[in-house]
Structures are given as C-alpha cells and as structure tokens.
Amino acid sequence: MRKELIFSMESPYRDTFRIWGYRFGSGEKSLAVVGAMRGDEVHQQLVCAQLVSRLEKMEKEGKLMEGHEILVIPSANPFSMNIEKRFWALDGTDINRMFPGYDLGETTQRIASGLFEAIKDYRYGIQMASSYMSGDFIPHVRITRTGFEDVDTARLFGLPYVSVREAKPFDTATLNYNWQIWCAKAYSLYGGQNDDVTPESSRAMVDSILKFTHRIGLSVPVANSAKMSYETIVVEDGDIVKVKAPSAGIFQTAVKAGDEVGEGQVIARIIDPYEGKVLDHVTSPCDGVVFYLLNKPLALQSGPIFEIIAFSPASAAQDGHGDRRP
Amino acid sequence: MIKTVFERSLPVGETFSIKKNVISNGTGKKRVCIVSGTHGDELEGQFICFQFQKEILEEIDCLDGTIEVYPALNPMGIDSISRGIPNFDLDMNRIFPGDPQGTMAEQAAAAIVEDIKGADMVIDIHSSNIFLREVPQVRISEMTADVLVPWARHLNTDFIWVHGAATVLEATLAHSLNTRDTPTLVVELGVGMRINHYYGKKMVLGLKNLIAKMGMWKGAVDQSAITDPIVSVGDQVSFVNAPASGIFSTETHNERIVEVGDSLGQIISPLTGEVIEDIKAPCRGYLFTIRAYPVCYEGSLLARIHRI
Ligand SMILES: [Zn+2]
Numbered sequence: 049m050r051k052e053l054i055f056s057m058e059s060p061y062r063d064t065f066r067i068w069g070y071r072f073g074s075g076e077k078s079l080a081v082v083g084a085m086r087g088d089e090v091h092q093q094l095v096c097a098q099l100v101s102r103l104e105k106m107e108k109e110g111k112l113m114e115g116h117e118i119l120v121i122p123s124a125n126p127f128s129m130n131i132e133k134r135f136w137a138l139d140g141t142d143i144n145r146m147f148p149g150y151d152l153g154e155t156t157q158r159i160a161s162g163l164f165e166a167i168k169d170y171r172y173g174i175q176m177a178s179s180y181m182s183g184d185f186i187p188h189v190r191i192t193r194t195g196f197e198d199v200d201t202a203r204l205f206g207l208p209y210v211s212v213r214e215a216k217p218f219d220t221a222t223l224n225y226n227w228q229i230w231c232a233k234a235y236s237l238y239g240g241q242n243d244d245v246t247p248e249s250s251r252a253m254v255d256s257i258l259k260f261t262h263r264i265g266l267s268v269p270v271a272n273s274a275k276m277s278y279e280t281i282v283v284e285d286g287d288i289v290k291v292k293a294p295s296a297g298i299f300q301t302a303v304k305a306g307d308e309v310g311e312g313q314v315i316a317r318i319i320d321p322y323e324g325k326v327l328d329h330v331t332s333p334c335d336g337v338v339f340y341l342l343n344k345p346l347a348l349q350s351g352p353i354f355e356i357i358a359f360s361p362a363s364a365a366q367d368g369h370g371d372r373r374p
Numbered sequence: 375m376i377k378t379v380f381e382r383s384l385p386v387g388e389t390f391s392i393k394k395n396v397i398s399n400g401t402g403k404k405r406v407c408i409v410s411g412t413h414g415d416e417l418e419g420q421f422i423c424f425q426f427q428k429e430i431l432e433e434i435d436c437l438d439g440t441i442e443v444y445p446a447l448n449p450m451g452i453d454s455i456s457r458g459i460p461n462f463d464l465d466m467n468r469i470f471p472g473d474p475q476g477t478m479a480e481q482a483a484a485a486i487v488e489d490i491k492g493a494d495m496v497i498d499i500h501s502s503n504i505f506l507r508e509v510p511q512v513r514i515s516e517m518t519a520d521v522l523v524p525w526a527r528h529l530n531t532d533f534i535w536v537h538g539a540a541t542v543l544e545a546t547l548a549h550s551l552n553t554r555d556t557p558t559l560v561v562e563l564g565v566g567m568r569i570n571h572y573y574g575k576k577m578v579l580g581l582k583n584l585i586a587k588m589g590m591w592k593g594a595v596d597q598s599a600i601t602d603p604i605v606s607v608g609d610q611v612s613f614v615n616a617p618a619s620g621i622f623s624t625e626t627h628n629e630r631i632v633e634v635g636d637s638l639g640q641i642i643s644p645l646t647g648e649v650i651e652d653i654k655a656p657c658r659g660y661l662f663t664i665r666a667y668p669v670c671y672e673g674s675l676l677a678r679i680h681r682i
Contacts, residue, residue: 057672060619138671139505140457145468145542152615155673180463181477217545218468290475296383321386346385348478 049104054121055162057155067124067163072103075115078266080170080232081257082121082163082223085144086135087128088242092176095239095253096122102254111268118266119170124163144177145218147226164226172201172264173227174257177236181352183343184305187252188283190236192219194228201233203280204263205256208306209339209357210282241343283357289334291354293318295327299347307338315354318347334358379444380485382478392447392482394489397430400438404590407490408581409444410499412467412547414451414458418501418564421574426581436593441585442493447486447547455567457503468542470550487550495525495588496558497581498548504566505667506675509629510573510580513560515539516607518552523605526559528587530580530600532629533662533680536607565666576601604660606680612657614677616641616670620650628664631682638677641670657681 055067083089083096100120106112123129125143128136135142141156148168149161167173177190188209189202202210219225227234237256240249258270293299298319309315309332316330330353340355347353381391394407408426410419423445430437446452450460459466462479469476472483490496502508511533512526519536526534543549551558563577564570583600585591616622624639632638632655641651653676655661663678670676 058619059671060621060669134463138669138674139503142463153613153673154615154675155671158673182461217542218464220541292475296385298385348385348390349383350481351382351478352476 049100049107054166055159057158059127062127065127065159067121067159069166070100070103070120070122072107072118072120073112073114073116073266075117077170078116078118079172079174079261079264080119080121080167081174081176082124082167083176084123084129085125085175085223086142086178087125087130087132088134089176089178090129091240091242091244091249092178093122093129094245094250095176095237095257096120098250098254099257102258106267113266113268116266118261119167121163121167124159144223145221147221147223148230160223164223168227168230168232170232172260173223173232173234174260175223175227175234175236176253177224177238178242179238181340183340184241185238185340186305186337187237187239187256188339190224190238191234192222192224192228192236194225196228196231198233199282201264202235203282205235205237205260205280207237207256207280210280211339212282212284214285281357283339287357288339289336289356289358290352291315291330291333291356292350293328293347293353294330294350296347296349296351297321297327299342299345299353301341303338303341305338305341309336309338309356311335316341330354332356335360379489380482382481390450390478392444392449392486394442394444395427396440396442397427397434397437398440399434402439402590404439404494404588405442405492406439406585406588406590407442407444407493407496408499409447409490409496409547411444411446411452412448412498413465413500413503413566414448414454414456415504415566416457416501417452417567417569418574418577419499420445420452421569421571422499422577422581425574425578429578429582433593436591437585438592439585439588439590441590442490444486444490447482457566467547468545470545470547471554483547486547487554490551491554491556493551493556495584496548496551496556497529497561497584498558499561499563499577501564502562502566502663505665507565507628507664507666508562509533509662510561510563510577511535511662512603513537513562515543515549515552518557519607522552522557522559525557525584525587527603527605528580528584528600529559529561529603530576530583531561531563531603532601533660534603534605535611535662535680536605537611538609604680610659610681612659612679612681613675614638614653614656614679616651616653616672616674616676618650619671621668622653622665622670622674622676623668624653624664626661626664628661628677630661631659632661632679633658638664653677655679 084093146160150157336356473480510531620641659679659681
C-alpha cells in the first residue's frame, strides 16, 4: 500500500486542504474508488476506509492479482466534513457538479480537476454516492445513461438491483457521467444512509466491492462471497412507480427500503401536525419492492415520498398517488 | 392583478406560493414577463420589479399590452437569506424545465415554464452573488445571439456578453424558454445581498425602452440616456482567478478600462502582514466583474475583463 497526496491547496485560515489516495499493486490502472465528495457522506467514507484496510491485508497476503493497480480515495472533501456542511463551505458549490473540472477555474473546479486527473485513466470506476433526494435507497448500483454504459458488468457487484437512469442536464457535470465519457466503466453505489456508520452497513458494501474486484480479475474470491448470490435485477426508469405525498404534514412510514409491498397496502401515514389526526393513509399503487423512501419526518404536499419497483411493469406506466382514505 | 403560479402546502400550517402581478392595458396582445428572485441572495431585481411597476402604473395609459412581474421564483430562499431553495441540493437555475413528477422544486420549475412560455419577451434579472460585483449586463448564449442581441441593445446596459454553450446551462430558465419559442434575456447587475439604486433605475429605463421598441409603450423614453453597450463575442473575456488563498483587498472598481499591469488588488495575509500576491490586469480591456467578498481560496474568481 502506498499513501499518496493526490491534491493539495492552502486555505486562508485552516489547515492545508488535502486529498489522499491509497494505491495497491502496480501495473495496469484497473480500478479507482472514490468515497465522500460531500461533507455528510460519512457512510461512504467509512466504506472506503474499510476497503483500504481490507486491501492492505489482501496485498500482504498475496491475494491481489499481479499487473493491476487499485486506487482508493476515501475523501475528496475533508474540509466540508469537518465542519458538517454538505457542500464547499465558502461558496456552497458541489464538487460532484464540477466534473471534469478545470485546473485554472474556480476552487471546486480545481479540486474536481485534480481528482479527475488522478482517476480518469482507470478502466473501472466506483463512486460511493448519495442522491440529491434525501432518503433511504435499497442497496444498488446506479448507472447514468450516457450511451457508453455497461449494464452487464454492473451485475458483478452482486447487489440486488442495478438502476439505469436517464441523464438530466445537471448529471452531465457529475463524476459518474464524466468517467463514462472518458471511457471508464463507472458505477455509483448507493447503500445505507449517509450517517449510518454501523459495521454491518459498511461491511456489506465492502464485500460487494471485493466481489466485483474478484470478478473483474483483480483479486481472489472473498471468503463470504457465496452468501451474496443475488439474482441482480436491472431497473429502468419505466419500472419505477413514484408515490407523492397526498398532503403535507408529519410523515410516518410503515415500511423500509427493500420491503415487499402489495397493491393497496398502507405504506405511510401523513399526520396533521396540529390536531394529530391522520390526514392520509398512503397506499402502494402496485405490487413491488420499496426502492426509495423519504427519510425525513416532514412531507411536503405532492413531494416524492416513495419509489416502488413494480413487479409487473404495466403498473409503472401511470404514476401513483397514494389513495386517500377518510 | 395578483395571480398564483404555483402553490403547495408545507408540512406545518403554511402555504408555499409563487406569485405574479399582471398589469394589462389597451388592446395590444403582446406580453412581457419580468422574472427575478431565482437565487435568494440576489436582491437587485426586487427593487427593479418595484420601480418598474410603479413607473408603469403612474402612466398606465401609455401601456398597450400585458406586463407580468414575477419578483420571487424562490420566495423561501429570499425570505431565509439562502441562495438556493432551502433544504434542496440543486441550484434552482439548474433544474429547468422542471418535472411535474419530481421534487417540489422540480414541480415548481415546471409550473413556472408552463406559465411564462409563449410570452413575447422575458427578462430574467439576476444580481451575481455575494462574491462578485457586476456592471449591468445582458448574458446571451451564442446559439441565440442573432435573435437576442438586437433586443438586448435596448436594455440600457453597459455590456452584452455572448458566451459559449454548455450542457449544464441547458437546465437554466432562459434556455428552457428560448428553446420554447419564448425569447428570454438574462440580466446580471450589482452584487448579492445589496441593492444599488443607480443600477436599478438605469435598468428600469432600459425595460421601458425595450417595451417601447416592442410597440407596447407610448410614454417618453429619453434616448440620450440610453447606453450603447459593449458587445463581447467570441471568447474575448479574460478571467482572473486567485493564485493563492488569503484576503483579497482592493480599492479598485469595475465599469472602467484597465491597462495591462494595472493593479486590481492584493491578496494579503492578516496573520503575517505580508502581501501574498499582487493582482495585476493581464490584458487591456473593460473591467466588468470585480470580487466583492474578501475571503478567497486558490481559484476564487477575482475579476473579469473584456479584452480590447
Ligand atoms: Zn442568479
């Protein structure tokens, strides 16, 4: 293992801003893994830190294949994490909307550029990501559709779902998108909540990454890989039914990400914040699996609160509103 | 007449609404929309919306057509001194044309585009951010320059910046409207969190001049007071970014010609008393942007110069 300074910049009042990388093996640039890019992505940082620890051990034990190099960057934004801000504190910009970056541009463009320069030539790229929609997602691999996406390889993570999303204009400045444009096979992993630092949540993600490294020929099998033999299901935008809050109020969910739900089943209640009565029982519009749910205690009127992967794609054609019950 | 463009309930006993004021007179069918307040820290547009309507209403008989004023596309942002929409990750001017099935912000964006589209002219007023001070200027994507620059010349700004296209800018309100046959001019002026009355009044004169040229305004517009703008096309703008982190200290102002090597300010160290970097103009030209916020990091934008 070699620890290397990937990027550094002096700050006017704080310690030097540094991005550290950990390299394993040497030879072909095979895999780069990027952790926290926002200050609240602690789960993502922990996954990378555990990955560094596991890879260090595997390297010592000769379990990494020769001729390949793996680079892990646990954090591209320690400054925001240290002061509990999600974005770059001075100007509120998001490093993950600055790719491919510009080394003569604004501060976060320079950071993105320094990071991208270090990782762009790897064959595979993994980003531990979080969404602009606050909530819990079922563990999945996310791919932005660029025309270069490789969906079959995404199955090698052994996670239950692969989600292929159409790119919105703001996606074109994300790492995932630019990695793909630069010819890497890029995958974003979504798992636990940003603040979930339980050993279980990070271990599952690390195992999934190590399963992937084995299957692309970079390492020997991980000990418990047999336990993770999901039949990965590929989900397109059209397979997902969005459920919006029928009213605004206090949001009480009755299910978790990954739960199977039946059509008509009550999956949440909206409570009147003054009078305590149930304003709405939110029901599932279809038989399916909870892919996403809001993880905040308050719901906005018609704000997205669930995404359900429909078992029968026909029901995904129309978007569901929760049924109103008196 | 006040109309609600978009409305939703917030969780605890409050209604969120985006409003516009509609002023009509005469039989003219033309409609001009004045839009502002996408970014909650940009306030110049608030004074312009007020002053423009005041002056129109004082001479309402001179109006032939419809003026619609949307002062606050992001009312919660303005109300809470937040540039973005509170509790929402994305810049509001990066989510257009919106999505009726998306988050509340994306639903609002979709409703705004639906409401405005079809107007004969839209003026989207921004005022930089808290970091940079801007001369009154119109920004136009090169794809729409042929159509929009002639109209922008009537707006009484000092400067028109025709800039290159970028994919992320496809998600701006202006792009969404311009691609829906709704000509939209983006105005930038002043600095965030402040109101410059001189700039505001200059802009109001420009708006009256524009609607006069569109045949919607019969009132007097003093043509000798209308500025003939510098038009910057084809990559004539030099950016000056901070070479080091520190405090940017400057006594200079924008809205003037600078020569090569002219001082634009210094990056200084309050801890050691040293000058870290002297910042000099890299070219001769029109200084239209100067940094207003002193704290800077490596890369922070300090100035923009249109090369002459
Ligand atoms: Zn703005």
